[in-house]
Amino acid sequence: MVEYVGVLPWDQSTFIGRLNYYARVTDPRLVFSTNSTLNKAKNTVTTYQEGRLLAHLSKEEIIRAHVICGSAFHPDNGAKMNIPGRMCAQVPCGMLVVGGLLTFYKTMPQLIAMQFVAQSFVANMNYTNRNAKSQITKWQVATAFVGATSGATFASVLLNSLLARAPSLLKRFVPFGGMIAANSVNIPTMRQRELIDGIVVTDKDGNALGKSRIATAKGLGQVLLSRICLIGPVMLVVPTLMEVLERRPFFKRGQFFLVCTQVLLSGTLMVITVPIACSLFPQQCSLRYDQLETSLQQEIRKKYDHQIDRVYFNKGL
Numbered sequence: 001m002v003e004y005v006g007v008l009p010w011d012q013s014t015f016i017g018r019l020n021y022y023a024r025v026t027d028p029r030l031v032f033s034t035n036s037t038l039n040k041a042k043n044t045v046t047t048y049q050e051g052r053l054l055a056h057l058s059k060e061e062i063i064r065a066h067v068i069c070g071s072a073f074h075p076d077n078g079a080k081m082n083i084p085g086r087m088c089a090q091v092p093c094g095m096l097v098v099g100g101l102l103t104f105y106k107t108m109p110q111l112i113a114m115q116f117v118a119q120s121f122v123a124n125m126n127y128t129n130r131n132a133k134s135q136i137t138k139w140q141v142a143t144a145f146v147g148a149t150s151g152a153t154f155a156s157v158l159l160n161s162l163l164a165r166a167p168s169l170l171k172r173f174v175p176f177g178g179m180i181a182a183n184s185v186n187i188p189t190m191r192q193r194e195l196i197d198g199i200v201v202t203d204k205d206g207n208a209l210g211k212s213r214i215a216t217a218k219g220l221g222q223v224l225l226s227r228i229c230l231i232g233p234v235m236l237v238v239p240t241l242m243e244v245l246e247r248r249p250f251f252k253r254g255q256f257f258l259v260c261t262q263v264l265l266s267g268t269l270m271v272i273t274v275p276i277a278c279s280l281f282p283q284q285c286s287l288r289y290d291q292l293e294t295s296l297q298q299e300i301r302k303k304y305d306h307q308i309d310r311v312y313f314n315k316g317l
Helices: 015-025 028-032 035-049 059-072 087-103 108-128 138-162 174-190 192-197 213-245 255-280 294-303
Strands: 199-202 208-212 284-288 310-314
Touching (some): 015 059, 028 087, 035 059, 087 255, 108 138, 108 174, 174 192, 174 213, 199 213, 208 213, 208 294
């Protein structure tokens, strides 16, 4: 009899275990997975999770199915995500966005156009990878998009004016400041309902215990930090490299070579930063029971006789 208990070989309670998992889930090559491949992988995982035997599949094949599912399906409701919002699309889509931001930032039209593109991508990623148990309206999505685009543009224009006489290298960091401002607006606006009502927390078996605003605050704080960890090294290292490379004769031939180089450098670094950021701040978080609101602690004590030491929740990506 074949039975693979705990099929994933990477311990998700450790950073190294999560890094091994996310390095595979964020593999850009999985973007090209066909619908039939995705559906087959989901069926395999569902069958395995239901405890039914899969004797015709090896352990490696079941692990591969888990990785494919993690790259394209929402962890809460199992829905297939749109391609730009998938884990495996973060590098190919992100490198185009970041490369564009680092290239086109010197004039107002460039700033507005690139922030529109960037915040469209970020808003979609926020919406697609949100906690599926929390409702969000189209109005909230639109508000988050407009607020983030406006905030990022304003921050970029302000930084541009403040750094007007600064060395050219410092001016290259303007897009990074704009993205920090954008995420600071986009994330809480997109998730405002969770800030008001709280986020659903569960016990270790997935049973809902109630909603906690403290969990929301922790989750959104980690989401913002993960975004900075994801794009920070890229938007600091690439401009520094380009400051040196642009002095070479080859790069003086035209804008095309500059754009291509910045996009490729951004993608190369994001292959590293995306899984690291996801591993540092995983979607599934936990809190000690005594860190919850007093009212929620009392509510949980009334419902459950057994001791609950920690509660768990999905913070989103």
